[in-house]
Amino acid sequence: MQGGSVSTGDLPKYAAKGERQKLDLDWIKLLHQEGLPPFLPVASDPPAKFRQAIREFNRAQYWQCHETLEELWLPEGYPLRLFYHGLIKAAVGLLHLERHNRHGGTAKLRDAQYALTPFSPKFMGVEIGNLLSDIGKRLAYCQDAEVADWxxxxxxxxxxxHFENPY
Structure with missing residues (x-):
């Protein structure tokens, strides 16, 4: 990397032990700078686990959704792993808000916003733009450092x- 910029040639698709968080941030920064890189996997039918996670999310079964997406996220390479991880963070953030945990909810939802923005407006059949709008509405009610309008x-x-399987 030169001059603070990041290129796909500089970034591995898989993180070495202890390097995941730094590599996540580097990949997200790259996606924010350049958009989705052209080397994303060729579009194919989303995995059954992905459709299961969407059903769980839409039933507000956020913990189960997290667990299902984690099975996809852990072995996946960059940049697709960031998409799965962003959805995990959205589910966890919504679970925290459901439990009236302002700090946990806002932290995870902000992380989800940052990770998912490059995948907007739509990715893998999911309306990410709508999800980001819903997250933004919730974050607006949690701006005060001490209280949230529960x-x-x-x-x-x-x-x-919102999922439309185009395959």
Missing amino acids: YAIDQLAPVYL
């Missing part, structure tokens, strides 16, 4: 992963 958050429409 009543208003609880009254918001449920968050759904």
Whole structure:
């Protein structure tokens, strides 16, 4: 890497032990700078586990969704692993908000926003733009460092992963 810029040639597709968080940030920075790189896998039918995770997410079974997506995320290479990880963070953030944990919810939802933005408006049949909008609405109610408007958050429409399988 030169001059602070990142290129795909500089970044491995898999992280060495103890290097995942740094590599995640480097890949996300690259995606924010250049958009989705052209070497993403050729479009194919999403894995059954992915469709299962979407169903779990849409039923507000956020912990189960997290577990299902983790099975896809752990072995996956970059940059697709960031997509799965962003969805995991969204599910965990929503679970924290459901439990009225403002700090955990906002931290995970902000991470999800940052990770998923390069995959917007739509990726793998999922309307990421809609998800980011729903996340933004929840974060707006949690801006105060001390309190969140739990009543208003609880009254918001449920968050759904709008999925259209184009394959």
